[in-house]
Amino acid sequence: MERIYKIVLDSIIEGIIIVDKDARVQYINKNAQKLLNLPSDIIGKKVDEVVKNTRLHIVVQTGIPEIDQVQHTENAVIITSRIPIKDENGKIIGVVAVFRDITSIRKLAEEITNLKEIEAQLKAIIDSTNDAISVADENGIVRLVNKAYTKITGYSPEDVIGKPATVDIAEGESIHMLIAKLRQPIYNARLKVGPAKKEVIVNATPLFVKGKFKGSVAVVHDVSEILKLTNELEEVKRLIRHMRAQYTFDDIIGDSKLIQIAKEQAKKVAQTPATVLLRGESGTGKELFAHAIHNASPRRNKPFVSVNCAAIPESILESELFGYEEGSFTGALHGGKKGLVEEADGGTLFLDEVGKLPLSLQPKLLRFIETKEYVPVGGRNVKKVDVRIIAATNMELEKMVRNGDFLPDLYFRLNVFPIYLPSLKDRKEDIPKLAIHIVKKLNQQYGRMVEGISPAVIKYIVSRDWPGNVRELENFLGRVMINMGPEERYIELKHLPEDSGLKVEKKDEEFTDIGEKSLKDLVEEYEKRIILTALKQTGGDKVQAAKMLDISIRTLYYKMERYGIDG
Structure with missing residues (x-):
């Protein structure tokens, strides 16, 4: 029976260690020796003296099973189940530990002749799955x-x-x-x-x-x-968005000093393979910068793979990033599956919301960043790829490191070249031009033909802080355009949502006395008012006024002369 017992346990894919009531090793199979890098001459020795980080001696004392516990070894992170073995009187006579790096058993045994003779031990093993x-x-x-x-x-x-x-x-x-x-x-x-x-x-x-x-x-x-x-x-x-980068630095709207600094930093680092950490509030354009950096880099013709670390369930995030081998878990595809890291080989991997990365997965990402090597889930062979990492977060990583929620080494590896993206409240001078750009984009999405924004509305949106930044501004303007009629061409105060908090009477922006004026005269009068407002807001700076109105400086001079506006 002892020979059969040894054959069965050595044929099981998991590693197994059995200790007696004194926590001395009575049996260890081949897979346990290989997984824990142990010699075969440990039989009879105290388990806590020969196996690092073991808890078998504790389970012998407490009699409490420990199921699916994470244990770190020199070469891997494994899942361990420690199950007491009791006699017919309920007395603990030993403990069996089952080590596995996947959550399912692929094969129980190849050489089983009489299962009843070893049922007590074998049942403890198979009940752990x-x-x-x-x-x-x-x-x-x-x-x-x-x-x-x-x-x-x-x-x-x-x-x-x-x-x-x-x-x-x-x-x-x-x-x-x-x-x-x-x-x-x-x-x-x-x-x-x-x-x-x-x-x-x-x-x-x-x-x-x-x-x-x-x-x-x-x-x-x-x-x-x-x-x-x-x-x-x-x-x-x-x-998951797996795509080629769509945007360039020309798509980043703004002339303020802060956004220009961020763009210059991004352009410089784009020419290197350095890891970039984009930091800023939600909606400040971190993904837009990631696209632009990739497109300005030597990797521009290679893959750009974007993954939101907060959007993927933690249970499958590792297999989505690093792929898996066939049979790694229940439902695994025949032949296994390539992960996003391998899909990005030669190009850029954008890790959005990296601050939400589970702590359990951070060591594997850290090792990958350090070595560009990884092992797929359920695999044993190391794979090596050439991937440039761009990460983004709106979280305070330094505080997370202090609280133990983010690995310090991973933080330092990601924070090689940080770029801070300013919020809208810190670059309000960019808001008018951003708003015009957004309206043009929404025209295509909504099938509208909105041509501009009234000075009163521009003044209103510049006065707001926009905690959601560009994303919130775009959502707001989308609601405004939905309120407009198909024939209307300019966004006015009357189109603003009721919950906008605006206290100004909307009728002040309307023409209350058209009289005998023609449509042409009314449009020219309105256009003159817009140009005067733009010049006032820019302090008479014609270059900035032209940029605000999204027209050339030559066109601005022409219209000023036509309407008799002093320069």
Whole structure:
């Protein structure tokens, strides 16, 4: 039995360590030695003396199981489950630890002859996974099931163990029985199981010992869980924007000193491979700057991959960034999947809202930035890519570092070249030109033909602080344009939303006495008022007035002469 016991545990993909009631190592399988870089001569030694960061000696004392605990080793971050082993009187006689770097068991064993003889130890192992597992012998008789199996099928171990594998089938053919005939693996079989006729997908493989067929092991997946994961992945695809950079520095509107400083800094760093950290309030244009930096860099013809670290569920963010190998987790695609890091090879990876990156994933990103190397989820081979990192955040990373929410080393790696983007309240002189630019863009989106903004409205939007910055200003102007009639060409006070807080009477901006004036005369009178207002707001600076009105300086001089405006 001892030989069979060793064969079974050495064939399991997870690493296993078993200690006795004195916390001395009684068994360690090959995968545990490899994963923890341990020698084979530790049998009989105190586990806390030979295994770093172990808690097995603590579980021996407390008797409390520790399921799916994160443990750091020299080479990896692993998931460990520590489960007490008790005798028939409930007394602790040892503890088994199961080490794994993925959350599912791909293969239980290849050499199992008599499961009942080792059921007490093996059950502790397979009950540590969320996958439903059933094992049958060479005659198709069920010999072992785990707790997850009971949850999916509704059958307890007493209901099925010792009975033919057809006992839990509501619709379809027993996979265990098929394997007993075919002696071949069967994947993605659709069945209905249990009294509730729950639809499941079954993957099963035959078990051979020295070339002789000894039974089969099946992993059962609830189809509803798979559909949930599929929908989640589809949502991720919608949230992730994988594209070529669309914008350049010419698309960044503004002539204020602060925005010009930011643009000059961005242009300089664009020519280097240095990591850039874009900092500023929400809506200040961090993504726009990321596009522009990429397009001004030597990587402009390579991929630009943008990912919002806050928008992707934490449970799949690592696999989306770094990809995964086939069979890494339930629902993983056949052949695995490339991650966004690999998609960006040769180009730029833009990590938006990097301050929301989960703490558990930060060490892997740090190592990638330092070495440009990574290991896909569920993989063992190191991949190397050439990717330039641009990160962005509106959070106070320094405070997060002090609070332990952000790794100091990752902060220093990202903060190589910080660029601070000013808020609108700090560059109000740019607001008129920004507003005109936004109106032109919204004309295309809304199918409108708005030609300008009245001086009174310009004065109003310049007076506001815009805590949401350019994004808030764009949303506001969008609402204003929706309030306009299709034939209206100028945004006036009467178009502003009721909740804008404006106290000025809207009729002051309207022509109350048209008299016998022609439309041409009225338009010219209105245009003259706009030019006078622009010159007043710029202190008589004609260059700035022309930029505000989005016309050439030559056109401005012509209109001033036409309307008799003194210069």
